[in-house]
Amino acid sequence: MASRGTATAAEPRYLPFSEPWIGDDEIEAAVQCLRSGWLTSGPKVAELESAFARYVGAPHAVAVNSCTSALHLALEAVGVKPGDEVITTPITFAATAAVIEHLGARPVLVDVEPDTLNLDASLLRAAITPRTKALLPVHFAGQPCDMGPVLEVARAHGLAVVEDAAHALPATYEGRRVGTIGDITCFSFYVTKTITTGEGGMAATADPDLAERMRVMRLHGMSKDAWKRYTREGSWFYEITAPGFKYNLPDLLAAIGIPQLARADDFLARREAIARAYDDAFADLRGVQTPVVRPGREHAWHLYVIQIDPKAAGMDRDAMIRELAARGIGTSVHFIPLHLHPYYRDKYDYRPDDFPRAHAAFQRLVSLPLFAKMTDADIERVTTAVRDILEASRP
DSSP states (O other): OOOOOOOOSSSSOBBBBOOOOOHHHHHHHHHHHHHOOOOOHHHHHHHHHHHHHHHTTSSSSEEEEEEHHHHHHHHTTTTTTOOOOEOOSSSSSSHHHHHHHHTTTTTEEOOOOOOOOOOOOGGGHHOTTTTEEEEOOOOGGOOOOOHHHHHHHHHHHEEEEEEEOOOOOOOOETTEETTTSSSSEEOOOTTTTTSSOOOOEEEEEOHHHHHHHHHHHHHHTTTGGGGGSSSSSOSSSOOOOOOOOOOOOOOHHHHHHHHHHHHHHHHHHHHHHHHHHHHHTTTTTTTOOOOOOOOOOEESOOOEEEEEEEHHHSSSSHHHHHHHHHHBBBBBBBBOOOGGGGHHHHHHOOOOGGHHHHHHHHHTTTEEEOTTTOHHHHHHHHHHHHHHHHHHHOO
16 A cells, blocks of 8 residues: 655655554464464454354354455355356456356346446346356445345345345344355455455355355365365375365454454444545535435445536646646545456457446545544545646536
């Protein structure tokens, strides 16, 4: 991650788009793990899995080295095979579709809701074919998708539901914590997320068979508890039950994740406060569409995404990003829709207007800085800059 650096007379202190909050507890946990001599997957991973399962309310949690790995294992566990189709959204990170491709299946895209940018569940039925195996909704920015209709379609057609919740810890849909809704829910502990292990992820499920399949496949397809072969109660003997992957999370990273998870509610409270401050600051600002939160949803606020209306604002999204950068404020764009990337565009012969809502939104999106470590002065700096930029550009 970029350093905030120091301010000079000519150049303001850089405010990054995101920055982790690592405290003394995380540092001490990492040091203790280093001193223990056990660095790879072991007791700290088991401790993090147990704590995470309790936190989200899922019977089983399987720790892995990324959310990408979790998604890959989840789709494999529910039986996605070559020739199958998995329905997902064009507005997501590349990993969501890449894992479908890795399994020899086809990602089938459906357009998004224009305001939440979540998958439009009303479009699912029209996208289903005899080859459809699973639905893969993405909880964009931290707001849960409309999971009621998603589950209804899945049940009607006998489809698995694997949720990409990389943004959505902790989030709630109609009283249910994300992690307890679909067949498997996949989370990210990447450095920009609500809690971090640097790199890492987790798959949560209520199904013991799916959990066991993912545990086996995350470490070469070795028989159960293979990691214990280096402990007093372990054995050198193991069997390869399937051609698995090298997706295990090291204890060194899990040790950092345990105190991070203990702070998750505090991190969320701060993210919510930042989002409210942005909402208040931009409520009367012409040319800016602020995030819409549906009733019955508790947003995780991984991202705060505004949409710039060029005609009303007098400038486009790219100009806004340049102006903020000139003021030392980091931003990002989430995301370049999948169907615009060369691989998917060329392989499936996509055109930009095949998913008109995703394409239109993409041209307006700006993700503003949002992380728990932000100060009130940081928030005021962002809101003042956005207002000043737009007020100066009004037609």
